[in-house]
Amino acid sequence: MAIYRGIATFGLDFGKCPRWLFERMVKLGREMTRVIIAEEGPEAFVRRIADPAWFQSLGTVLAFDWNASGLTTILTAALKEAIRGEEKDLGVFICGGKGKTSRKTPDEITEWGGRLALPAPTTNNLVYNSKMAAKVDSALVQDGFQIYHHSFFFTKNGAWTVVQQGMNTVNQTARRYHWHSQNVKDLVCEPHTGITSQVKLKKMLNMTAKTSGENRVLSTDLVSQQGFYTLLKDIRLLRKYYTPVSRMAEMTAASGQRRLKLLYLENKEFDWHPVVNENFSQSRYLEKILWELCDHKPENYEKLLAHPGVGPKTIRALALVAEVIYGAKPSYEDPARYSFAHGGKDGTPYPVDRQTYDQTIYTMQKYVAKTRLPFSEKQKMSTRLAKRL
Numbered sequence: 001m002a003i004y005r006g007i008a009t010f011g012l013d014f015g016k017c018p019r020w021l022f023e024r025m026v027k028l029g030r031e032m033t034r035v036i037i038a039e040e041g042p043e044a045f046v047r048r049i050a051d052p053a054w055f056q057s058l059g060t061v062l063a064f065d066w067n068a069s070g071l072t073t074i075l076t077a078a079l080k081e082a083i084r085g086e087e088k089d090l091g092v093f094i095c096g097g098k099g100k101t102s103r104k105t106p107d108e109i110t111e112w113g114g115r116l117a118l119p120a121p122t123t124n125n126l127v128y129n130s131k132m133a134a135k136v137d138s139a140l141v142q143d144g145f146q147i148y149h150h151s152f153f154f155t156k157n158g159a160w161t162v163v164q165q166g167m168n169t170v171n172q173t174a175r176r177y178h179w180h181s182q183n184v185k186d187l188v189c190e191p192h193t194g195i196t197s198q199v200k201l202k203k204m205l206n207m208t209a210k211t212s213g214e215n216r217v218l219s220t221d222l223v224s225q226q227g228f229y230t231l232l233k234d235i236r237l238l239r240k241y242y243t244p245v246s247r248m249a250e251m252t253a254a255s256g257q258r259r260l261k262l263l264y265l266e267n268k269e270f271d272w273h274p275v276v277n278e279n280f281s282q283s284r285y286l287e288k289i290l291w292e293l294c295d296h297k298p299e300n301y302e303k304l305l306a307h308p309g310v311g312p313k314t315i316r317a318l319a320l321v322a323e324v325i326y327g328a329k330p331s332y333e334d335p336a337r338y339s340f341a342h343g344g345k346d347g348t349p350y351p352v353d354r355q356t357y358d359q360t361i362y363t364m365q366k367y368v369a370k371t372r373l374p375f376s377e378k379q380k381m382s383t384r385l386a387k388r389l
Contacts, residue, residue, distance in 0.1 A: 029082040049178075
């Protein structure tokens with residue numbers, strides 16, 4: 001199956017999944033998981049979970065709405081419950097979940113590491129990757145979606161997949177992010193794997209883009225090679241002069257003050273730049289984190305991000321200094337690339353990928369046929385798959 005990059009966007013659900021539906025998904029999910037792992041092995045199962053089209057197809061087969069945000073949270077919860085007590089036999093382990101459960105992910109990984117007698121470095125690496133995936137999607141991909149669901153799938157051999165979801169309460173949508181260890185070459189540079197999208201945003205800061213590479217390097221240099229007071233001076237300078245173009249015109253007309261050539265940006269930048277209304281210079285917490293970073297002197301951008309307390313505001317402050325003062329512009333393009341899930345029949349935003357479409361259906365139908373379920377149940381699952389994809 002083809003693997004795509006991008007972001008999946010869904011309508012935001014409210015309410016709870018009916019108990020009868022969840023129990024049904026657990027039952028069907030158990031059968032599907034057993035068959036898939038028996039056919040392809042635990043590593044392949046974890047890898048497939050990282051493919052959003054495949055993940056969405058599995059949720060559809062298990063009877064959840066194909067285009068609802070609840071599919072992410074309910075499907076991962078159902079799979080976690082489905083394999084409970086069989087994790088060691090299946091070779092797959094699922095940690096985390098929605099809300100408060102997501103914050104327990106590191107503890108759950110550590111607990112499994114002890115029960116499986118995994119080497120400490122292996123367990124620590126799994127915990128680190130889980131934490132960094134959450135940090136990247138909340139601090140580096142600043143798309144307005146707040147992460148509220150984080151699940152971590154892994155095997156004894158160290159293969160792992162992250163499925164997490166964020167919500168945007170303003171436009172009532174949710175967005176899902178997939179990661180897989182095999183595809184992550186760099187945690188801070190385009191690490192996402194196999195994610196699709198219906199909607200692309202026009203205004204967002206994407207520090208994971210390859211085109212943000214120079215900005216990432218300069219952001220690191222700002223705290224590792226430049227003193228705290230010099231950095232703080234730059235930030236205060238930006239806050240003083242970095243004003244929306246309409247307001248800048250008023251100031252210029254009223255006082256005759258010339259706009260600093262160094263800080264000049266095109267009008268479109270002033271219209272929507274994500275940090276226009278933030279006063280970095282008056283944030284004591286930001287100054288505290290920047291002081292720590294300048295003292296710690298991280299070797300690279302990943303270590304900068306991993307430093308305790310570094311969040312979206314710190315990343316935006318450094319990105320703005322690197323962009324406006326030193327000319328290293330980050331990416332403001334949404335990493336979303338494709339429409340859910342295989343294109344549109346009207347050719348928007350691109351024609352249906354028939355090969356991927358057919359392969360998805362074929363693979364799922366093959367799994368369904370091999371489950372130990374009544375024939376009538378298998379028919380229902382296959383029908384749902386054919387209708388939704």
